[in-house]
Amino acid sequence: MRKLLATAAVALASLSGQAFAEGSDVKLLPVSFSFEGPFGTYDYHAVQRGFQVYKEVCAACHGLSLVAYRNLQQIGLSEAAVKAIAADVQIRDLNDVGEMADRPGRPADRFRSPFPNELAARAANNGAYPPDLSLMIKARPNGAHYVYSLLQGYEDFAKLTADQKKAMGLAADFKMQPNMQFNKFFPGHQIAMPKPLNEGQVTYNEEAQKEGIKNDLPQLAKDVVHFLAWASEPKMEERKKTGVKAVLFLVILAGLFYAVKRKVWADVH
Numbered sequence: 001m002r003k004l005l006a007t008a009a010v011a012l013a014s015l016s017g018q019a020f021a022e023g024s025d026v027k028l029l030p031v032s033f034s035f036e037g038p039f040g041t042y043d044y045h046a047v048q049r050g051f052q053v054y055k056e057v058c059a060a061c062h063g064l065s066l067v068a069y070r071n072l073q074q075i076g077l078s079e080a081a082v083k084a085i086a087a088d089v090q091i092r093d094l095n096d097v098g099e100m101a102d103r104p105g106r107p108a109d110r111f112r113s114p115f116p117n118e119l120a121a122r123a124a125n126n127g128a129y130p131p132d133l134s135l136m137i138k139a140r141p142n143g144a145h146y147v148y149s150l151l152q153g154y155e156d157f158a159k160l161t162a163d164q165k166k167a168m169g170l171a172a173d174f175k176m177q178p179n180m181q182f183n184k185f186f187p188g189h190q191i192a193m194p195k196p197l198n199e200g201q202v203t204y205n206e207e208a209q210k211e212g213i214k215n216d217l218p219q220l221a222k223d224v225v226h227f228l229a230w231a232s233e234p235k236m237e238e239r240k241k242t243g244v245k246a247v248l249f250l251v252i253l254a255g256l257f258y259a260v261k262r263k264v265w266a267d268v269h
C-alpha cells in the first residue's frame with residue numbers, strides 16, 4: 001500500500017510543473033518575450049535570427065519534424081529563399097523506380113532530422129537522445145524561460161564553491177557521471193547535451209547588426225527560443241485575436257442581456 005502511494009505521489013509530482021524546481025532554489029534567468037501575454041505577438045526578425053541559430057547549431061543534433069520548409073514563408077522569408085533552403089538539404093525518399101534514394105528537399109518537405117532513427121541518434125550522443133524540438137517550448141513548464149535559461153546554465157562543476165552547491169540544493173555526495181555536463185537549470189543538474197551555444201557562434205546579417213543586435217549568448221539564446229516558440233505554435237496570434245473577439249462579444253452580449261432583463265422586469269416591484 002505504501003509503495004502504491006509512493007508511486008502515485010511520484011507520478012503526480014512528475015505531472016506538475018513544480019517537479020522541475022523541486023529540491024533546488026535555482027530561479028530561471030529573467031527575460032521577457034514579445035509573444036507573452038494575451039496580446040503578445042511574435043517579433044519576426046527575432047524568429048528569423050532564431051531560425052539561423054537553429055539551422056547553424058541545433059540542427060546538428062535536434063530534429064524539427066513538425067515544421068515544413070514552406071512554413072518559413074510565414075516568418076517572412078521569400079518563396080525563393082525557402083526553395084533554396086529546402087534544396088540545400090538531401091531528403092531520403094522513394095525514387096521513380098521505388099528505391100530509397102537521396103533527393104534535394106522541396107518546400108513541402110518537413111525539416112530533415114539529423115539522424116535516421118533514435119538508435120543512431122543515441123549512438124552519436126553517448127547514449128542520450130536529443131529530443132525533437134518542434135513542441136519543446138510547450139512540453140516544458142514555462143518552456144520559453146526554461147530553455148532560455150538552460151542554454152545559459154552550464155557551469156564548470158569542479159569550480160563551484162560549497163556555498164553555490166548548497167544554494168542549488170545539491171546533495172553532499174553529488175557526483176558528476178561520465179560524459180555529463182553540469183547545468184544549473186536542468187532537472188537533476190546533469191545533462192548529456194554539451195554546451196551548445198557560445199558567444200559569437202553565429203554571425204547575424206548586416207540588417208540585424210545595423211539594428212544593434214549583438215550576438216552574445218543571451219541574445220542568441222533568446223532568438224533561438226523565439227524561433228522554437230513560433231515553431232511550437234505558429235498560429236498563436238490568430239488564437240489570441242479570436243480570444244479577444246470572443247471576450248468582446250461576450251461583454252456586449254452581457255450588456256444586452258442586462259438591458260433586456262431590466263425591461264422585462266420593469267413592471268415588477
Ligand code: HEC
Pocket residue numbers: 053054057058059060061062125128129130131136140147150151190191192193194196197224
Ligand atoms: C551535439 C549535439 C547537440 C546540439 C548541437 C544541441 N543539442 Fe540539445 N540536446 C542534446 C542531447 C544529447 C540532449 C538530451 C540531454 C539529456 O537528456 O540529458 C539534448 C536536450 C535538449 C533539450 C531538452 C532539455 C530537457 O529539458 O529535456 C533542449 C531544450 C535542447 N537540447 C535545446 C537545444 C538547442 C536550442 C540547441 C541549439 C542552440 C541544442 N539543443 C543543440 C544534444 C545537442
